[in-house]
Amino acid sequence: MTSLVEPNRPRFTDVEGLAALVGSGDVFGVGGHHFARLPIALLRAIAGSDIKDLRYVCWAGGLPLELLLEADAVAEIDLCFSSLDIFGLPPRFRAVAETNAVPVRDWTALAMIQALRAAQQNLPSMPFQLPQGSDMLARVPGALAAPDPVAGTETGFIPPLRLDTFVVHAQRADESGNVQIIGPRALDFAMAGAARQVLVTVEEIVPVGALRHDGRQSILTRNQVSAIALAPSGAYPASCLPFYVTDYQALSGAFAAREAPLADTLRLPSEGVPELVQDAAKIRAETALATPALAQGEKKASIDEIIAARIAAELDNDSFASAGAVSPLANVAYRLAKATHAPDMIIATMSCGHLDIAPSPMILSLIESLDCETAVAHAGGDDTYSTYYQAGAVTHEIVGAAQVDRRGRVNTIALRKRDGGLIRLPGQGGMADVANMHRDYLLYVPRHSVQSLVDDVEIASSARGLLTQNEREPMGYRTGEALVFTDLCVFRLDRSSRELIVIETMPDITQQQIRDATGFPVSFDADCRQIPLPSNDTLDVLRNRIDPLGLRRLEFVSAKERGALIAEILAADRIMVERCIAAQTAGG
Template identity: 85%
Template sequence: MTDRRSVSLVKGNRPRFTDIEGLAAMVGDSDAFGVGGHHFARLPIALLRAIAASGVKDLHYVSWAGGLPLELLLEVNAVAEIDLCFSSLDIFGLPPKFRAAAENGAIPVRDWTALAMIQALRAGQQNLPSMPFQLPQGSDMLARVPGAVARPDPVAGTETGFVPALRLDTFIVHAQRADESGNVEIVGPRALDFAMAGAARKVLVTVEEIVPVGALRQDGRQSILTRNQVSAIALAPGGAYPASCLPFYVTDYQALSEAFAVKDSGLSDKLRVPAAGLPERLQKAAKVTAETVLAAPARGDGKATVDEIIAARIATELDNQSFASAGAVSPLANVAYRLAKATHAPDMIIATMSCGHLDIAPSPMVLSLIESLDCETAVAHAGGDDTYSTYYQAGAVTHEIVGAAQVDRHGHVNTIALRKPSGGLIRLPGQGGMADVANMHRDYLLYVPRHSVQSLVGSVEIASSARGLLRPAEREPMGYRTGKALVFTDLCIFRLDETSRELIVIETMPGVTRQQIRDATGFEVTFDADCREVPVPSGDTLAVLRNRIDPLGLRRLEFISAKDRGALIAEILAADRAMVERCIAAAQRLPAAS
């Protein structure tokens, strides 16, 4: 067997061209190892499967997200340490192998804020010992980020965070194309790919196509990782499957659902491209454009459900001056943003894929088409590191409405871990970037889909994020605008009071009594003097919500228990497939009709 440590590979002007097994052999035991792509987009699944099969051990996994890539590596016991901001399987819930490893303490897990990780990678990329970052005021996260400290800025004297450089041995990424000289093209959101590539000693890339030199210049919107930043490349058509790689194919949610449904080992085998090749429907779905997406069949005029009431109520917080960013896994927020833009706030800006799609059109949330429609209609594509600098840190984002597992009376959020009565831990996905942006956004809006004494508590064990800068006098010196601080639940709406810094009920959901709210809350509830009932959305608003914005009812996933999630996902996937097939048929008829 080849000794991986004997493979010395540095970046040069001509990357090596090899096959997937050749790339996998370049990953060494104990490497600090990063993975590119984002959510279920451009994940290097084929390469990860080869790495998992290679026998590599003791990897130090370092990425913004864990999710599916981390699950593949944990399954073969290839990981010794984990540094991340967030780990989720999107609509499919929490990653079971990550949860097990974190809950039993088998593998050290270190939680980072997104900004701290970005700045640490930038320090590595720019050959600096450390980088400054805005402190996550109000949270406990500074103490959790490895090596991070708070110190007076040497010029202004302002208390500032500093984080040491984060360097990687190996970074792997899947991309759309490379040319024959080794330049790599990325279409769509870049996540942290460029910062991670710059901070890595080895950059290993799989691509859908290899094209002649000069061909990449003929493409439209794209980003180029220049050849001197790349170590080696392998041609791997379908290399992201069952994740997406636009414009070649969309995510195969049915295949993912079937893979995740089986709890035993063998995940890697379930994620291979079918023997017959990539499913044709995924390739055709990637070609569906916004103009050919058909309206959903009318879903009737039934009574508004609580998820619809909350989505419509959140939408009223948005106007033509809003800049709303959709977080990692937030169907409810995404629905509310699109509803506002499709009705009363056409000039607002929506950013999706964690700000990778900038200024999208309010296309329908068809599960298999969300990414491709947002990619098509976005004014610009960006990376997470870019958008932090340009929008979040600058205080330009007005809203990012995020779900919370647990909120306390002071608006502190815990999305890291809960303590069981028995003393054990329940690992949660992590805070992503909320510890940073909770202070940066003008409006601090949270939602707790299932209001209970376990979710609304007197004090959280871990404050993963909080509105530490609440009053104008605290926010203005930092360059942040002051807006509302609200928590939406299925029973009521709280406001975080600037004076007491405690949650006060300002609105109750239709038909919900004050006593119901008291009984379901783990702290003494105060009601505002002007407390009123949340209005039921109009029939016109419900029609837009149900038939134009969220025809599959994705928002419902946030309001059900884990045991009921599987049945609802199956229902959504069946409706999704039927709608995608209708859209493909409509797209195929378009040339004949024109």
């Protein structure tokens, strides 16, 4: 492809200079991940530059897409997932998707990775494992199933996904243009390799040779970079470690101010990044572990705690558990298991970007920085797919589902309203792929109802299409359990009938209650039993060691209750961060 990169020497400019390089109609990719290393300053400049008709291409939509939609800069959307994390579904994305004002194409993560790799490697197509059991193959643009030319096995193939422009924020660049990325890389390297021009903002520009002195880092070499702008605090209010953590208070205020333009509410304060947010980035894991938790004041085990403990019981020392994009319950359950009965298990967070973390406390502002510190290695989404997911090395990944049918198929894309309109959901992320790749397929439905447990989903965004040992072994996948956890019971996907059957009930829940709340005829296992309550020791570790803010509760409240709970969590988060800063300062 034609590149705008000068031979081995990127151009140095300012943020406005980078924004001027973006053209209307560009196929446009954004780097970073969740609320980490998002190029907010550059995106604000692009949004204010009257750019139009961008084709937005990224694994995630989220905050960057909201900024560009607000500016009416987007004509098409290609993604796998869009969420504002604890703040819920992005309103602008939902609005354009539900009205079809902007076409949305849903990709599987693996298809997008392989399409980017095809562009990066100048190949006409790339193969990928089919998302068996789901409806996703027909939704991915250009994807098709065909016999592999060597083995004859039906395989997915995807054409190149070429980008005109890729924008990313990074920690540092040296004076010759090499760019340093610390922490998880998301799809940054694959997207940079697929792009005609790569535009980078950085916190610092350092002398040539200085990057050699840093530890765990990735380098985007200067011949891959088109232009660089110095933009201190350029990711704020998202994070850029080790400079500052995500400012959840600022994000909460920005999302609450619905009448004010997002580009204005996300503006860096005149005094710069708040000192608390900078100091939080320096807190070490041992300090957080030693800081006493706030009293949660609950004696009896709540349903979220019962489910978290029950999921944790599925894990052992041989487990490799991956926490997805927005899964507080899974994150709590994994850490609880590792902190109690499964110390040798591996946990990967930030969509497998932090590998083999320690079970640090889930203090909202510190989760990313503590996981970044304690992780054995950092990775990108593209290489973890190859190394772990596709290899069948991951044993567990539990994710929430809006709708599950009697065959265990999931819908996280859209629901049809009674009037025929759509309710847009976040998307399947990577679940269409990994539902088959993981040994154990675990789902949770926080509110069991006839709307969430249905006879047939409208769109099968993911499914356990390969269920039996005979189906799984030829693909190189291990055979394990397929379970669905709800606030009423636990289902198992039976390998003979290929339908859900109740194997456990929640305490004090009757079989008739489950039948009445389920949208398909319910079968109960002959050995169906009641789930035992967590022990006091388990609850103590869960409440005080693992989840001192009670983040797990976010998945079990209604949309109306969510705002008040977030406010409560943010207040407690600030107190915990201030305590940790004081403890670390006192300790030198």
